[in-house]
Amino acid sequence: MKLIYSTASPYARTARIFVHELGLGEQVEEVFQHPFENPAELIEANPLCKVPCLIDDEGKAIFDSQVICEYLDALAGPRLFKEIHNDWHLKTLYSLTRGLLDSAVAWQQDKMREPGQRSEFWQERFIKSIDRGLEYFEQRLDELPKEFSAIHANLITVLEYLDFRHPGYQWQEKFNGLKNWWIAYKEKPSLVETQPKA
Numbered sequence: 001m002k003l004i005y006s007t008a009s010p011y012a013r014t015a016r017i018f019v020h021e022l023g024l025g026e027q028v029e030e031v032f033q034h035p036f037e038n039p040a041e042l043i044e045a046n047p048l049c050k051v052p053c054l055i056d057d058e059g060k061a062i063f064d065s066q067v068i069c070e071y072l073d074a075l076a077g078p079r080l081f082k083e084i085h086n087d088w089h090l091k092t093l094y095s096l097t098r099g100l101l102d103s104a105v106a107w108q109q110d111k112m113r114e115p116g117q118r119s120e121f122w123q124e125r126f127i128k129s130i131d132r133g134l135e136y137f138e139q140r141l142d143e144l145p146k147e148f149s150a151i152h153a154n155l156i157t158v159l160e161y162l163d164f165r166h167p168g169y170q171w172q173e174k175f176n177g178l179k180n181w182w183i184a185y186k187e188k189p190s191l192v193e194t195q196p197k198a
């Protein structure tokens with residue numbers, strides 16, 4: 001199988017964390033492609049031309065990141081979604097991590113526009129949704145699965161993406177509980193080896 005990824009994409013990073021955590025490194029070849037360069041292979045596999053995109057051994061494409069993560073987990077276990085699949089509350093927390101990723105990425109996309117085309121209105125909405133979402137998690141850390149899970153993978157990806165793209169946001173100053181929670185995981189090899197890069 002082939003996993004098309006870019007080093008800056010937090011969605012791609014969640015899929016790569018799954019590959020590492022599930023011990024699928026031998027079966028999944030990670031191939032870097034930048035979506036903005038419109039690589040032919042990526043466009044053929046995923047009409048949206050977005051990463052990540054997994055191409056299975058039969059040449060069939062699997063996307064987006066959530067579907068890839070669920071597919072890999074089913075292949076290996078399941079492990080990282082095991083508790084989440086049967087629990088609506090945990091599914092909702094997982095969904096909140098996806099929404100936080102969307103807000104952090106949309107904020108970055110707005111920052112990439114020409115100065116006159118940026119929207120203060122939208123940037124404020126993205127920031128406020130991140131504020132409230134992180135606060136929500138800070139109050140519910142004891143409700144997360146005890147073992148490292150898809151929620152852990154995504155939430156850590158959100159936090160480290162904020163440091164990568166929005167260093168001025170300073171979540172570590174605002175959310176001490178989350179910071180202590182993150183410190184307990186941040187040296188895991190699956191996280192260290194998939195750190196975001198421009």
Ligand SMILES: N[C@@H](CCC(=O)N[C@@H](CS)C(=O)NCC(=O)O)C(=O)O
Pocket residue numbers: 008009010011012035036048049050051052064065066105
């Ligand atoms: N919902 C998708 C989002 C993927 C996504 O937006 N990836 C971005 C990189 S962070 C991308 O490939 N963007 C290229 C584009 O929008 O043209 C997922 O979860 O995989």
